[in-house]
Amino acid sequence: MVNLRADGGGPVSIVDSETGSLLGTMDSPQTHYQAHTGAIYVHQGDSYLVEELNEEDHCVVVRRTNPDYYTTARDVTQIEVLQTLRTMEWGDIAVHFGEVKVTTQVVSFQRKALISNEVLGEEPLELGARDLFTKAVWFVVHNRSLTSAGLVEAQFPGALHAAEHAAIGLLPLVASSDRWDIGGVSTALHADTGVPTIFVYDGHPGGAGFAERGFEKAKVWLTATRDAIKACECDTGCLPASSPPNAATRTIRWTRTQRSP
Structure with a gap:
């Protein structure tokens, strides 16, 4: 999942507890990812430890620190199809566009060593779920298409997840967005479609036109995604080819058998 830019919750102030100075503001949804209690918040090259996230007062209290680790949030996301507006089919693959509800909850965060990226620990977070009503494009892929590519069922989730991230990374080729404006969800069995599905959605309430x-440019977009992955020379995994920058907490495995022919 990605960090959403805004959900109408208003800005949250980031305050230095030692000086009382205002360091800046942050959109409310971003605080769950970047300014939860225990997070390392970086401002103009300086590191701060988040002492408290006070959502009622729209305030984050931080203090200057010099850690040897950074933090990454972990979330769970569900997406519900509310209305399908447009559809087109290419053989076994159907492409849809419509209205969706994305429910995201940050459930924990990890501390990782700065140099080695070793996981030093993980702590749970008790943060509420957030609903985003937006627009999405989604790709429905039947099991037979995946098995014909040489995949076994246990590989479906990883292959779909990697394809999701690669597609997100290349959407700016056809849409004037950066990769923080969009999010994605992939599943080997979605409740609304009944088959493996990849969603890419606008990270803005009501949609922003990216999805x-x-x-509209699905053929160009997906062809570029396929070509980027086929051009990769890695044998057992490739984060640069299949991971957008806002997916740093995830590990993606993409084997040769998971590539398009």
């Missing part, structure tokens, strides 16, 4: 542009 719709992706739908």
Whole structure:
């Protein structure tokens, strides 16, 4: 999942507890990822430990620190299809565009060593779920298409997840967005479609046109995604080819058998 830029919750102030100075502001949804209690918040090259996230007062209290680790948030996301507006089919693959509800909850965070990226620990977080009503483009892929590519069922989730991230990374080729404006969800069995599905959605309430542009240019977009992965020379995994920068907490495995022919 990605960090959403805004959900109408208003800005949250980031305050230095030692000086009382205002360091800046942050959109409310971002605080669950970047300014939860225990997070390392970086401002103009300086590191701060988040002492408290006070959502009622729209305030984050931080203090200057010099840690040898950084933090990454971990979330769970569900997506519900509310209405399908447009559809087109290419053989066994159907591409849809429509309205969705994305429910995201940050459930924990990890501390990772700065140099080695070793996981030093993980702590749970008790943060509420957030609903985003937006627009999405989604790709429905039947099991037979995956098995014909040489995949076994246990590999479906990893292959779909990697394809999701690669597609997110290349959407800016056809839509005027950066990769923080969009998010994605992939599943080997979605409740609304009944089959393996990849969703790419606008990270803005009501949609922002990125997913719709992706739908309209789906052939160009997906061809570029396939070509980027086929051009990779890695044998057992490739984060640069299949991981957008906002997916740093995830590990993606993409084997040769998971590539398009």
